[in-house]
Amino acid sequence: MGGIYVWGFLIVVVIGAGLITAGAVWKGRAVRPFAASRARSVARREYARDLRRAADVVIAAARRSAGEGEPAIVTVEAVVLTVRERYGYAVVERQHAAAALRRRFEHRRCAVDxxxxAYG
Known part of the structure; x- marks a missing residue:
């Protein structure tokens, strides 16, 4: 009866080792793009997402730093600097940062305060 447990244990160990080996060999292949066009589209989506996030960060920081009754001043240059510093982009197009800031400005109803x- 003890032999059955030993064989069962060995089978489980062998299957586990096989799964670990397969995971080590194929690690990350599911998330890697298969084509250059897919890689470019992923990079574009990440760039746009990072611009949106940077615009949100800049708007929130400007609102926090504005005094009582004063408007928060949000600049395109602040968005560009935030994208460079936080997300590590070497080149950030000013027109892309301005477009992202305009969208987030309208989405967060910033015209009030x-x-x-970005509109100039």
Whole structure:
């Protein structure tokens, strides 16, 4: 009866070792793009997402730093600097940052208490 447990244990160990080996060999392949076009589209989506996040961060920081009754001043340059510093982009197009800031400015209803240069 003890032999059955030993064989069962060995089978479980062998299957586990096989799964670990397969995981080590195929690690990360499911998330890697298969084509250059897919890699470019993923990079574009991440860039747009990072611009949106940076615009939100800049708007929130401007609102916190504005005094009582003063408008929060949100600049495109602040968004560009935030994207460079936080997300590590070497080149950030000013027009892309301005477009992202305009979208987030309207989405967060900033016209009530904010001023921006994104429309200029």
């Amino acid at each position: 904010c001023v921006t240069d």
